[in-house]
Amino acid sequence: MSFRQFAFNNVKRNSRAYFAYFISSAFMVMIFFTYAVFIYHPRMEQIPIGKLARAGMQAAEYVILLFAFFFIFYSISMFLKVRNMELGILFILGATPAQVNRLIFFENMLIGFASILTGIAGGLLLSKLFLLFSTKMTEMKELPFYWPTKALLLTVASFSTLFICISLFTLVFVQKIKVFELLQGNKAPKKEPRASVFMSFTGTVMLAVGLVSLRMETLTPSKIFVAAAAGIAGTYLFYSQFSVYMVRLLKRSRKALWRGTNLLWISEIAYKIKDNARILFMITVVTSIACMSSSLVLAMAQANYQSYINNPFALNYYSLQNEYSEGDLKEINRHLNAAGVTYNQIKVTTQRIKVKTSVHSVDQNKDSIVEVIAASNINELSAFMNILPNKRLDNEGSFLIYNSNGSALADKRPPYAITLESGQTLSINDIYKNEAIASLGFRDTNLLVVSRDEYEELKDKRRESIIYVYYVPEWNDQSPKSESPEALISIDLEKWFQERIGQHQTANFFSTRMGSYLNAERGTSLFNFIGIFIALIFSISSASFLYFKLHTELLADSKMVLTLSKIGLSTAEMKTSATLQIGLLFFVPIVISTIQTLVVLRPILETMYINTLYTPVLIASSLFLGVQSVFFLIVRSRYLRRLDKAMV
Structure with missing residues (x-):
C-alpha cells in the first residue's frame, strides 16, 4: 500500500x-x-x-x-x-x-x-x-x-x-x-472547571464598555470597533466564567438536581463547560454577525416601504434659485398634463432657525434647529397630509409638529416657551406627531407653526426655503411597483431633470417619491441577495461546528452510556439527557445573538433615522431559529442512534 x-x-x-x-x-x-x-x-x-x-x-x-x-x-x-x-x-x-x-x-x-x-x-x-x-x-x-x-x-x-x-x-x-x-x-481526565472572580468581573466590564460605546451621543466607526471588540471578549468570558456559576447554582439546588435525569445532564455539562464555552462562543459570534446583517437589511427595506407609504406627495421640487423655478415647474406640469394625471401643486415656504434655548433637554444637538412655517401654509397642507385632524390653526400661539426622527418632547408638556437665536421668545401651546413631515425634507428637525404675522416678522430671505409639492390622488391608492404609471412617469421626469442640470438649464433640485423608493429598494435587494447566501454559509457552518464537537465526544459518551445502562439507565432517560445537552448547544447562541442584535442595532438604526427595530430582528432570529431547528433534529437523530447502539 x-x-x-x-x-x-x-x-x-x-x-x-x-x-x-x-x-x-x-x-x-x-x-x-x-x-x-x-x-x-x-x-x-x-x-x-x-x-x-x-x-x-x-x-x-x-x-x-x-x-x-x-x-x-x-x-x-x-x-x-x-x-x-x-x-x-x-x-x-x-x-x-x-x-x-x-x-x-x-x-x-x-x-x-x-x-x-x-x-x-x-x-x-x-x-x-x-x-x-x-x-x-x-x-x-x-x-x-x-x-x-x-x-x-x-x-x-x-x-x-x-x-x-x-x-x-x-x-x-x-x-x-x-x-x-x-x-x-x-x-x-478532566478536572471540574473553576471560575475566576477577576475574569468574571472583567467580562462584566467588557460587556458594559461595549454597551456604553454604543449608547454615547455620537456613534463613530471607532466606537463601533470598541463595542465589537469589547462585546466579543465579554461574550467569551460570559460563557467561560458565568456558565460555571450557573451550573454551580443548579448543583446546589438538591431538589432540582435529583429530579429525573437532571443529575445526569447537569453533571455532564459541569465537566464539559470549558469545551462548550469555546463552541458556544464561536457559534454566538457567527450567528450574531449573520443576524445583525439580516436584521439591518430587513429594517432598511421596511423603513423604505414605510417612508413611501407615509409620503403623500409624489413629486418634490426644491427652488434654490428662483430664476429657474418658473420654467422648471411649467415643464413638470406639462409632463403631468400630457399623462392625463390629476394633481394639486402646493407651495411650501419655511425658514430654518436656530433655537437658543433647546426645546428638548435630552438631546441638545437634534433640537438646536427648527423649521418655521406659517399657520396658513399648514392649513393648506393639512388637507393632504392630515397633520392636524379636525382642527385648523388660528393666529394665536405656536405649535410644534415632529416625527419619529425628530423630538418626541417626552420630557416637556405644553405650554412652554422657547427662545430663538434672535432673542425672540415663542410660546408652544400644543404639539403634534406626524410622520408625513419627512416628505417635505424635514427628516430630523421639528416643524414650528406660527401665525402669519409672526412668520413675516421672522422672515429672512437668506434662510428661507421654498418647496413645491405635488399631490396625485390616484397614485396614493397603489402599492409601489416598478411598472406602475407613477414609476414610469417619475423615472421619465427624473431623466428629464438630470438632462436640464447637465445642460446648465437649472440649478434647483427635484425628487420623486417612487424614484427614491426604487433606488433604495435596489440597494436593499442587492444586500438581500448577498446576505441570503452569506447567512446560509454561517448557518451550515454553525451546524458543522456542533456536529464536529459532538463527534469528538461520541466515543467517550458511548462508553459512559454503556456503563450507565448496565446499572439501569433506560433508553428514554439517555435520550432526554442527550437532547437537553444538544439543545443547549444549538439554541442558547440564538437567544444570546438576538439580545446582542437588539442592543447593537438600536443606535445604528437611530443614526440612519430608522425607527423599526423589533420586527426585523425577531424575523431574522426566527429564520435562524428555524434553520437551526432543522439541523438540531438531524444531528440529534444521528447522535442518539449512535448512543443507542452503545447501550446494553
Whole structure:
C-alpha cells in the first residue's frame, strides 16, 4: 500500500466525521464561485447598478474567504484532536514526524480538492439559475450564461492556497504534542472547571464598555470597533466564567438536581463547560454577525416601504434659485398634463432657525434647529397630509409638529416657551406627531407653526426655503411597483431633470417619491441577495461546528452510556439527557445573538433615522431559529442512534 493510498483509506474510513466538513467547505466554494461568475460577467459594466453590485459581491468574497479560513482551521484542528491516539500509534510503530506530517497533509488536501471540485461543479450547474435569481432580486436586466474562466481560476487559486496554508500551519501543533499525550487521546481526565472572580468581573466590564460605546451621543466607526471588540471578549468570558456559576447554582439546588435525569445532564455539562464555552462562543459570534446583517437589511427595506407609504406627495421640487423655478415647474406640469394625471401643486415656504434655548433637554444637538412655517401654509397642507385632524390653526400661539426622527418632547408638556437665536421668545401651546413631515425634507428637525404675522416678522430671505409639492390622488391608492404609471412617469421626469442640470438649464433640485423608493429598494435587494447566501454559509457552518464537537465526544459518551445502562439507565432517560445537552448547544447562541442584535442595532438604526427595530430582528432570529431547528433534529437523530447502539 502506498502512502497516498493509506491517506485515501483513512479519509474513507472516517467519512462519517468528514462528511459535514466536506459539505460545508464545498458549499462555501460554490457560493464563492457563483459570486465570482456574477462579478466577472462581461455585461456587468453596462448595467446601471453593475458597479455597486460588483463591489458588494467582492466584499462578500472577502467575507467568505475570511470565514472559510477560520472554519477550515477549526475543523482540521478538531479532526486532529479526535485522531490523537491514532497518530500516537503511528509514532510507536516507527513512523517519522515527516511521514506523519505528510499523511496529514495528503488527507487535508484530498478533502480540500474534493471540496473545490464539488463546489465548482455545483456552481457551474447552478450558475444560470443563480444569474437569473440575482437579476430578479436586484431588478437588473437578464444576464446570459457564459463560460466563467476568470471565476474558475480565482476560485481554484483562492481555496487551493487556503487549504495548503492551513494544512501546513496545523502541522506545527502536531509536532509540539508528545507521544504520551497523543496516546492518551481524549481519555485524559478532566478536572471540574473553576471560575475566576477577576475574569468574571472583567467580562462584566467588557460587556458594559461595549454597551456604553454604543449608547454615547455620537456613534463613530471607532466606537463601533470598541463595542465589537469589547462585546466579543465579554461574550467569551460570559460563557467561560458565568456558565460555571450557573451550573454551580443548579448543583446546589438538591431538589432540582435529583429530579429525573437532571443529575445526569447537569453533571455532564459541569465537566464539559470549558469545551462548550469555546463552541458556544464561536457559534454566538457567527450567528450574531449573520443576524445583525439580516436584521439591518430587513429594517432598511421596511423603513423604505414605510417612508413611501407615509409620503403623500409624489413629486418634490426644491427652488434654490428662483430664476429657474418658473420654467422648471411649467415643464413638470406639462409632463403631468400630457399623462392625463390629476394633481394639486402646493407651495411650501419655511425658514430654518436656530433655537437658543433647546426645546428638548435630552438631546441638545437634534433640537438646536427648527423649521418655521406659517399657520396658513399648514392649513393648506393639512388637507393632504392630515397633520392636524379636525382642527385648523388660528393666529394665536405656536405649535410644534415632529416625527419619529425628530423630538418626541417626552420630557416637556405644553405650554412652554422657547427662545430663538434672535432673542425672540415663542410660546408652544400644543404639539403634534406626524410622520408625513419627512416628505417635505424635514427628516430630523421639528416643524414650528406660527401665525402669519409672526412668520413675516421672522422672515429672512437668506434662510428661507421654498418647496413645491405635488399631490396625485390616484397614485396614493397603489402599492409601489416598478411598472406602475407613477414609476414610469417619475423615472421619465427624473431623466428629464438630470438632462436640464447637465445642460446648465437649472440649478434647483427635484425628487420623486417612487424614484427614491426604487433606488433604495435596489440597494436593499442587492444586500438581500448577498446576505441570503452569506447567512446560509454561517448557518451550515454553525451546524458543522456542533456536529464536529459532538463527534469528538461520541466515543467517550458511548462508553459512559454503556456503563450507565448496565446499572439501569433506560433508553428514554439517555435520550432526554442527550437532547437537553444538544439543545443547549444549538439554541442558547440564538437567544444570546438576538439580545446582542437588539442592543447593537438600536443606535445604528437611530443614526440612519430608522425607527423599526423589533420586527426585523425577531424575523431574522426566527429564520435562524428555524434553520437551526432543522439541523438540531438531524444531528440529534444521528447522535442518539449512535448512543443507542452503545447501550446494553
